Amino acid sequence: MTKEQKELVKATVPVLKEHGVLLTTHFYNRMFTHNPELKNVFNMGNQQNSKQQTALAMAVLAYAEHIENPGVLMPVLDGIGQKHTSLxxxxxxxxxxxxxxxxxISEVLGDAATPELLEAWTVAYNQLAAxxxxxxxxLYSKQVAKKGGWTGWRPFVVKQKVKESTEITSFYLFPTHGGVVPDFTPGQFLSVRLFLPELNLLQPRQYSISSAPNGEYYRISVKREAGTELFADGMISNRLHNFVNEGDIIEVSAPAGGFVLNGDGDHPIVFISGGVGQTPLMSMLESLIKSGSKRPKTWIHGCRDKNVHAFKEVIEHWEGKNEEVKKHIFYSEVEEGGADDLYAGWVDLNQLSDEIFEPNTEYYICGPAGFIELHYRELVKKGIDKQLIHFEEFGPQTLQLN
Incomplete structure (x- = not known):
């Protein structure tokens, strides 16, 4: 890009800050009108809830702000690339x-979209695309280099369907060819693709792998969504619950994702989850236990009540067998005479002992966006180094905390 073109792109930053979502909403409407086949590639649930439009607006703005040195955006671009390869x-x-x-850009900006500005953004976009x-x-090359690795979509058979709670069910996915499945880094996710009759579309969805690598199968644990007026996201999750049974075949892409366990060192680890957000953390904790790691491991989890509490017995078993594993469970609704080791209310780190805030402790947070933001900011207030706090927001990434 020329210096003049970079200046033209940077000059659009104020407009993107104010009208970025308007632009990206127009873009998606235009693209799906002219290329409706792409509705089978994109998550239409995130179109309904506007998350995708917001995430793209934030990405375009960040790119314009850093057009002089887009390399500084590589952590963000890697997250997008991980999602892209899974799709x-x-x-x-x-x-x-x-x-x-x-x-x-031309249609939204009107007369302000001069030929020079459009040419500058064309060059900028082509640079980003490259x-x-x-x-x-x-990333694709690394996937196929693994034993049993692949790219694109591959058929997997559901060999087991296990109810973990009143809301969450696990699906054990084995490759139909009977071979091995490639290892993954604990914390990664799979994309699953199903045909959704309500929309007459194929739809992909990402689900965290909830078990440690084992070479034989992947396990995903899916929450059933309540209500009758569901976004397409809920339709896919509920279709897995209601219509996908043991012996059925579904399409799966290779493991991806950058929210992963740092297995190095012997410093303590704290896992903080809300609801189904525990799924990638289950993979991390199980992997540490199976490896024989003696690092102190603290499991902090919150959910509504014992009926929706998935993996309750598993965590209790791991705590009983491993003295370095400690759990703290919060129920927002606690029955009278409930277990003594439960905390009533939402997850509150201030109710826990200061030993979970020891220097060099690493934190992994997963749950709804508000849950992540609350606990991230609480940890920072307690003096925790931001580089030691890792989090994953389900769906398009809209949180900007680090």
Whole structure:
């Protein structure tokens, strides 16, 4: 890019800050009108709840702000690339998206979208597309280099369907070819693709792997969504609950994701989860236990009550067998005469002993966005180094905390 083109892109930052979501909403509407086949690639649930539009607006703004040195965005771009490889996004998709994005800039900005500005953004987008496509090709190459590795979609059979609570059910997924499944880093997710009759579309969804690597199968643990007026996200989760049974075959992409366990060192680890947010943390904790790690491990989990508390017995078993594992469970609704070791109310780190805030302790947080933000800020207030706090927001990434 020329210096003048970079200045033109940077000049659009104030507009993107004020009208970015308007632009990305127009972009998605335009793209799905002209290329409706892409509705089978994109998560239409995130279109309904506006998360995707917001996430894209934030990404475009960040790129414009750092157009002089887009390399500083690599942690963010890696997260996007991880999601893209799980959805089998390929270089040809970037050409379609780019055409609609530039057209949307022209249509939304009107006369302000001069030929020079549109050319600058075209060059900027093509630069970003080249960075992303190259990074994603590297991720694909690493996937196929693993024993049993693959890219794209592969059929898996549901060999076991296990009810973990009144809301959460686990699905044990084995490859139909009978071979091994590649290892993954604890914390990663799978994409699952099902046909959704309500929308007449194939729809992908991401679910954290909730077990440690074992070479034989992957386990995902899915929450049933309540209510009759569901976003498409809830439709997919409920279809797994209601219509996918043992022996059925579903399409799965290779493990992906950057919210992963740092297995190095012997410093303490604290896991903080809300509801189904415990699923990637289950994989991390089980992996540490299976490895024989003696690092102090604290499990902090909150949910509504004992009926919706998945993996309750498993965590109790691990605590009983491993003296370095400690648990703290919060129920927002506690029955009279309930267990003495329960905390009443929402997860509150201030109710716990200061030993969980020892120097060099690492923290992994997963749950709803508000849950993550609350506990992240609480840890920072207690003097915890931000680099030691890891979190994952389910769905498009909209939290900016680090």
């Amino acid at each position: 089998d996004i390929r270089p040809e998709h970037y050409a379609i998206v780019g055409g609609h994005l530039i057209a949307s 960075i992303m496509a190259g990074h994603e090709q590297n």
